[in-house]
Amino acid sequence: MGLSLRNQQQLLSKIATGNGHGEDSPYFDGWKAYENDPYHPIDNLQGVIQMGLAENQLSFGLVEKWILNNPKASICTAEGVNQFRDIALFQDYHGLPEFRNAVAKFMGRVRGNRVTFDPDRIVMSGGATGAHETIAFCLADPGDAFLVPVPYYPGFDRDLRWRTGTQLIPVACESSNDFKVTIEALNAAYEKAQEDNIRVKGLLITNPSNPLGTVLDRETLTSIVSFINEKSIHLVCDEIYAATVFSQPDFISIAEVIEDDIECNRDLIHIVYSLSKDMGFPGFRVGIVYSYNDAVVNCARKMSSFGLVSSQTQHLIASMLSDDEFVNEFISESAKSLEKRHNYFTSELEKVGISCLKSNAGLFLWMDLHKLLKEQTTEAEMTLWRVIINEVKLNVSPGSSFHCPEPGWFRVCIANMDDKTMKAALTRIRIFVNKELVVPTKKRCWQNNLSLRLSSTRLDDFMMSPHSPMQSPLVRAT
Amino acid sequence: MGLESEQSRLLLSKIATSDRHGENSPYFDGWKAYDRDPFHPTNNPQGVIQMGLAENQLSLDLIEDWIRKNPKASICTAEGVNEFKNVAIFQDYHGFPEFRKAIAKFMSKVRGGRVTFDPERIVMGGGATGANELVTFCLADPGDAFLVPSPCYPAFGRDLGWRTGVQVLPFQCDSSNGFQVTKKALEAAYNKARENNINVKGLIITNPSNPLGTTLDRDTLVELVSFINEKNIHLVCDEIYAATVFNSPNFVSVSEIIQDMEYVNRDLIHVVYSLSKDMGLPGFRVGIVYSYNDLVVQCARKMSSFGLVSSQTQHLLASMLSDEEFVENFLKESSKRLAKRYNTFTKGLEQVGITCLKSNAGLFFWMDLRRLLKEQTIEGEMELWRVIINEVKLNVSPGSSFHCSEFGWFRVCFANMDDETVKVALDRIRVFVCRGKEEDEQQQPASTVNTKRWKTNLRLSFSSRRHDHQEGVMSPHMMSPHSPMPHSPLVRART
Numbered sequence: 001m002g003l004s005l006r007n008q009q010q011l012l013s014k015i016a017t018g019n020g021h022g023e024d025s026p027y028f029d030g031w032k033a034y035e036n037d038p039y040h041p042i043d044n045l046q047g048v049i050q051m052g053l054a055e056n057q058l059s060f061g062l063v064e065k066w067i068l069n070n071p072k073a074s075i076c077t078a079e080g081v082n083q084f085r086d087i088a089l090f091q092d093y094h095g096l097p098e099f100r101n102a103v104a105k106f107m108g109r110v111r112g113n114r115v116t117f118d119p120d121r122i123v124m125s126g127g128a129t130g131a132h133e134t135i136a137f138c139l140a141d142p143g144d145a146f147l148v149p150v151p152y153y154p155g156f157d158r159d160l161r162w163r164t165g166t167q168l169i170p171v172a173c174e175s176s177n178d179f180k181v182t183i184e185a186l187n188a189a190y191e192k193a194q195e196d197n198i199r200v201k202g203l204l205i206t207n208p209s210n211p212l213g214t215v216l217d218r219e220t221l222t223s224i225v226s227f228i229n230e231k232s233i234h235l236v237c238d239e240i241y242a243a244t245v246f247s248q249p250d251f252i253s254i255a256e257v258i259e260d261d262i263e264c265n266r267d268l269i270h271i272v273y274s275l276s277k278d279m280g281f282p283g284f285r286v287g288i289v290y291s292y293n294d295a296v297v298n299c300a301r302k303m304s305s306f307g308l309v310s311s312q313t314q315h316l317i318a319s320m321l322s323d324d325e326f327v328n329e330f331i332s333e334s335a336k337s338l339e340k341r342h343n344y345f346t347s348e349l350e351k352v353g354i355s356c357l358k359s360n361a362g363l364f365l366w367m368d369l370h371k372l373l374k375e376q377t378t379e380a381e382m383t384l385w386r387v388i389i390n391e392v393k394l395n396v397s398p399g400s401s402f403h404c405p406e407p408g409w410f411r412v413c414i415a416n417m418d419d420k421t422m423k424a425a426l427t428r429i430r431i432f433v434n435k436e437l438v439v440p441t442k443k444r445c446w447q448n449n450l451s452l453r454l455s456s457t458r459l460d461d462f463m464m465s466p467h468s469p470m471q472s473p474l475v476r477a478t
Numbered sequence: 479m480g481l482e483s484e485q486s487r488l489l490l491s492k493i494a495t496s497d498r499h500g501e502n503s504p505y506f507d508g509w510k511a512y513d514r515d516p517f518h519p520t521n522n523p524q525g526v527i528q529m530g531l532a533e534n535q536l537s538l539d540l541i542e543d544w545i546r547k548n549p550k551a552s553i554c555t556a557e558g559v560n561e562f563k564n565v566a567i568f569q570d571y572h573g574f575p576e577f578r579k580a581i582a583k584f585m586s587k588v589r590g591g592r593v594t595f596d597p598e599r600i601v602m603g604g605g606a607t608g609a610n611e612l613v614t615f616c617l618a619d620p621g622d623a624f625l626v627p628s629p630c631y632p633a634f635g636r637d638l639g640w641r642t643g644v645q646v647l648p649f650q651c652d653s654s655n656g657f658q659v660t661k662k663a664l665e666a667a668y669n670k671a672r673e674n675n676i677n678v679k680g681l682i683i684t685n686p687s688n689p690l691g692t693t694l695d696r697d698t699l700v701e702l703v704s705f706i707n708e709k710n711i712h713l714v715c716d717e718i719y720a721a722t723v724f725n726s727p728n729f730v731s732v733s734e735i736i737q738d739m740e741y742v743n744r745d746l747i748h749v750v751y752s753l754s755k756d757m758g759l760p761g762f763r764v765g766i767v768y769s770y771n772d773l774v775v776q777c778a779r780k781m782s783s784f785g786l787v788s789s790q791t792q793h794l795l796a797s798m799l800s801d802e803e804f805v806e807n808f809l810k811e812s813s814k815r816l817a818k819r820y821n822t823f824t825k826g827l828e829q830v831g832i833t834c835l836k837s838n839a840g841l842f843f844w845m846d847l848r849r850l851l852k853e854q855t856i857e858g859e860m861e862l863w864r865v866i867i868n869e870v871k872l873n874v875s876p877g878s879s880f881h882c883s884e885f886g887w888f889r890v891c892f893a894n895m896d897d898e899t900v901k902v903a904l905d906r907i908r909v910f911v912c913r914g915k916e917e918d919e920q921q922q923p924a925s926t927v928n929t930k931r932w933k934t935n936l937r938l939s940f941s942s943r944r945h946d947h948q949e950g951v952m953s954p955h956m957m958s959p960h961s962p963m964p965h966s967p968l969v970r971a972r973t
Contacts, residue, residue: 081546281566
């Protein structure tokens with residue numbers, strides 16, 4: 001080719017040659033280890049078990065049954081093909097009305113019908129990934145900032161910042177109060193931004209939380225709304241895990257809070273949603289922007305052209321989510337399955353002295369391993385992480401990848417595997433913990449024995465974007 | 479209210495409050511007229527016929543046929559549901575390998591097997607809309623510019639420039655040489671931009687052309703590639719209409735050209751593709767970025783997260799486009815039907831003295847109504863356009879919406895209707911033109927001054943009623959085929 005790398009870089013945009021995609025990070029070890037040696041219940045019992053994927057695989061039986069009973073939902077069945085042409089030609093960015101109606105109804109149902117959603121405010125996007133980027137493009141200029149409580153989903157760094165040029169400012173949360181979002185922390189972060197001459201355009205919260213798996217209580221939500229209303233900044237609520245709530249306390253949506261609890265300027269309120277977690281359909285790329293601000297709805301709708309939901313998929317989802325009986329059964333069964341999995345896992349962990357943050361939602365546990373750290377530092381956390389990957393052979397996610405300020409926390413996904421695999425994972429953890437606790441001298445040996453099997457190559461595909469570094473067709477999700 | 483809305487504006491980003499989405503434009507008349515009064519062969523035979531939609535509706539029956547015979551291609555049939563879970567959880571931005579292979583094979587077939595495509599370079603985009611934006615984000619910084627020969631697809635301004643901050647600079651081609659792109663015009667545009675201190679990052683061409691329906695000849699392509707190579711700027715080729723070529727000359731893809739130009743820096747060459755036009759599947763949002771530049775492939779692939787193709791749709795198309803027999807037959811048959819429809823229209827128009835630019839591709843023809851303009855200005859063109867919408871009741875697209883500097887050209891889509899509607903449309907045109915002739919003949923004795931104003935016999939049949947549409951009303955419009963009324967389930971396609 002003859003062109004130097006520097007020339008290459010001048011050829012491309014700053015966005016392309018920068019690392020705003022977030023994938024240049026030392027966290028790829030887990031993925032590589034998994035790719036090199038993936039666990040299989042029959043073919044590879046010694047392989048690495050994937051626990052870094054926040055997928056909901058527990059309720060497909062219900063969905064598949066529905067599919068078989070509802071051939072007209074597809075444009076490819078004998079019963080549904082008469083719709084093929086109309087659907088294949090439909091590219092109106094308003095979306096199929098029946099799709100919007102069904103999604104609005106589903107969102108209401110997920111919130112116990114305590115609120116209703118207006119189908120005309122439902123705007124499509126390329127997954128929640130696309131929804132977040134679209135929202136940032138609508139609300140903020142390059143250089144503007146969003147406040148985000150830590151720990152938070154690593155993908156936000158890319159979704160909100162990469163092509164938009166906005167910044168993310170962490171809001172401190174700590175384990176001493178279960179990582180709750182406090183007004184003091186919000187004010188501190190906001191004021192620091194002011195001092196640094198950074199214009200804060202909004203606050204982004206994820207409720208239920210990833211990675212914590214907890215829900216925000218009414219008081220916190222109300223004070224958050226009060227805060228953003230007073231500062232006249234936007235509130236973006238990612239409610240992507242809304243239907244993964246499996247036990248008390250109830251999920252309280254921002255939609256309910258602004259309806260019942262507090263007056264505020266609704267032009268500041270926006271919800272991001274998706275079917276990737278609640279239904280387990282990340283491949284279908286069903287992202288939703290729901291804004292109470294008319295101008296944002298209009299703008300986001302125009303922008304949705306860059307990432308509309310396939311009309312084939314809109315048609316299927318419209319049919320499925322309009323089926324009240326199915327939806328009721330799914331939401332209830334899914335919550336039950338998640339609860340069962342959660343309870344079993346946490347109780348087994350407790351038996352070996354591992355505690356997790358008390359949680360009632362999400363597809364993961366927030367596991368506390370700080371007692372196993374050599375020292376309370378990020379480096380020690382990374383060291384422990386590599387041990388877990390290479391020795392225990394579980395791909396879990398270290399808290400530092402979620403910008404957690406306290407070392408020693410790990411997110412462990414538990415809804416992306418069958419019972420057999422779950423039991424295998426627990427057995428390994430049991431063995432590992434017992435090994436560490438039974439012989440105290442071994443702890444001192446940590447400093448000497450652990451061989452860090454780091455690869456020195458840096459790959460560009462990595463954990464936060466669930467993509468295989470190799471051409472693997474395996475499914476990923478964070 | 480005023481203060482509130484001003485505050486509202488301050489709440490949002492500059493991008494949100496600008497109008498680079500391109501929809502605040504006086505061109506909504508056609509859509510409004512159509513939405514208010516859509517033609518239907520039995521229910522509303524007097525309604526407005528939609529001829530502003532570049533859709534390919536002529537060969538969907540072939541696809542439906544295939545669908546019926548291949549239930550495993552769907553994850554919703556009894557035969558295919560065992561794949562439902564695997565497909566539903568697959569969100570890897572590499573895409574299904576079988577999808578990429580099938581697309582690469584299809585693209586090659588469309589080019590007569592004269593060139594092969596590497597599945598590893600196939601990257602997904604949210605339709606061609608997303609693909610064009612994506613590639614621009616990879617190649618240019620805010621303030622940089624892309625040159626584009628005009629007349630061009632109206633939404634390039636939005637797709638390439640709205641959220642990217644990149645300038646889109648059309649340069650004129652005119653009828654003196656059949657609107658062909660010349661190196662001379664390109665060079666002049668490039669130099670002018672440079673003189674104005676604009677950093678030109680690339681050239682984007684649509685081949686086959688929208689709205690012209692013509693294909694670039696080999697020599698011109700070679701010239702263009704040489705030029706960009708020499709200036710070290712990118713070449714983005716939107717080949718979205720590649721399989722709509724229905725007549726000679728054959729389609730020549732940029733991919734073929736560079737095979738024979740060893741000295742060209744392939745890091746500058748990028749192809750944008752989609753199945754929206756060639757297969758008639760705009761709803762499925764299958765956009766493709768194919769770059770010969772490894773860094774661009776990697777970057778684009780990461781960006782594709784913002785607009786991946788639904789795995790359900792990937793799965794279906796992987797199956798369909800791997801079926802070589804189906805693909806061969808489809809491409810052949812689709813071409814035949816497009817040729818037939820094109821000929822029907824152009825012959826019908828010729829009979830009443832209306833000529834079109836000679837074209838061999840696309841889903842439309844470029845109609846020459848310059849002689850019917852009262853004055854050779856944009857106002858003249860818009861006036862004629864309103865007559866066509868309101869009197870002749872055809873929603874066609876005025877050339878100015880494609881940034882055409884010559885007035886009086888109109889793009890007329892022909893592949894989005896059935897044969898009956900074609901007849902009705904042609905009848906209306908015939909009636910309109912003949913009525914104009916009659917009126918003109920009647921007026922002849924009375925005033926020679928009037929006829930001198932018209933260079934020909936054709937005369938417009940005006941209604942004296944002033945149209946009641948308001949200019950500048952904010953509403954979605956022709957370039958984005960979205961109904962101004964939000965609840966219309968009517969299908970639209972992008973121009």
